[in-house]
Amino acid sequence: MSSGGGRDERVNSLVRGLEVLKAFGRYHEPMTISEVATETGLTPASARRMLLTLTDLGYVELRGKRFRVGPKVLDLGYSYMSSMPIWQIVQPTVERISEKFSVSSSASVLDGCDIVYAVRANNRQASSVLVSTGTRQPAHVTSMGRVLLAFTEPERRETILSQIHFSAYTSHSVMDIDQLRLILEQVRGQNFSIVDEEMEFGLRAIAVPIRNKRGEVVAAINAAGSNRALDLDYLKNTVLPAMFEAANMIKANLPA
Amino acid sequence: MSSGGGRDERVNSLVRGLEVLKAFGRYHEPMTISEVATETGLTPASARRMLLTLTDLGYVELRGKRFRVGPKVLDLGYSYMSSMPIWQIVQPTVERISEKFSVSSSASVLDGCDIVYAVRANNRQASSVLVSTGTRQPAHVTSMGRVLLAFTEPERRETILSQIHFSAYTSHSVMDIDQLRLILEQVRGQNFSIVDEEMEFGLRAIAVPIRNKRGEVVAAINAAGSNRALDLDYLKNTVLPAMFEAANMIKANLPA
DNA sequence: GCCATTTTTTCGCTATGCGAATATTAATTC
């Protein structure tokens, strides 16, 4: 981006301001000016200016001495949901799957090494994991992440793989990049993925890719629940066909 | 904000950049530089700089000649959800209500003249209205909006009321500020609201306030469905007590 | 190929936003 002309085409004040907004997501609590300054590396005077600007615009609210984000920031995220017709189609679909199979059903996309949840319908008996639009989870230990990685362009995939930080979320978590490559190859072959207790004990999930009319994988959809309730045969023989069907229906309804 | 000192404490480049982000929510489609420039009033050179910055940061993606927001913008909205413990408590609650009564159940807050949805659990038989985190609806014709307005500080409420744009969403919509004031007074007295086909034909909803430990109303929770399925007696005698109970449970679980 | 439009690049310019320093206020310690 700094190529050519020697002049920076990047608006640094915007970068700094967004950094302040981002800090609220990391900190999880209302913050004072000083805390924002510390969290962002800005001087107190700069942090204050950014905060006052964000407050003026309504994205941040001042309560006493502390700033916190207000509901208006949801507008920024909402633009993602409203600008892509796919989510309007997927939303009722995950609701149907959730109800039909008493599972938690979600759809997500890949962003960096994470999946980002876009829509979700939960059956409470299925899962007590708190997930909402925007929730991130590490792609490599989630069913949807596996699907999305498997069908990502090879070069891009290798870049992502090289950035993965392997952690033992459970004792079942994949910890090795070569093992993960094998898994993804398998996923590519079978066109679905199953993850069993790799991110969370007791949780089993199955995911399939959502393709657009050009055949490109644009999202993934899953069904998840406790492994006690979701027996593998049931998953493969009953749930999976319905999910392929759902993915095809979504594809059929996507604009060209 | 421009008070004192004669110097503007507002960072205009941040304002402009956020204006560009906001434009994507309005436009609902991928945009070219020129379209962004037109939509925001910036010059093409400025619009380009903002777009390149946002792209560099990952919030916007360039596809061919068009820019569109990427899933990373959901991080910005997510900071709202993650910084307030209330939504973690409310999420399973709305799921329970939705399942128990075969309704759509949501929670929202007031922002300007709108309610902004924070969490939702939908039963597809109940509602096919597409709502997700961040969805806005006019407060004055929604059950939750009525509750939130009723319990807003009087001065603030009058300011909001004076900004309401009365439209006939249906033939039942309230169209008069005095009538609305009467309704809100009633809501205050009974501590719940029912809205019947005021925003959407066939839709009936009931809402109660969620209070924090200090007794302040901080959100509203509702149950909604078709007026065919949700008979008024059932709503008042069966659903409403459960909602009061839910609101109390949420309050009990909120941090001090 | 021609023309209109859009995008990209360049660059002079100034006002924007910066950080340092100081004043004021608030919080903490004894």
Add this chain to the structure above:
DNA sequence: GAATTAATATTCGCATAGCGAAAAAATGGC
């Protein structure tokens, strides 16, 4: 309550960041 420390608000000199205009290059439509 007084003294001290920390945080916030304000001021201001300054230089560079970001601007818009203009030109060059690229693209799209006929």
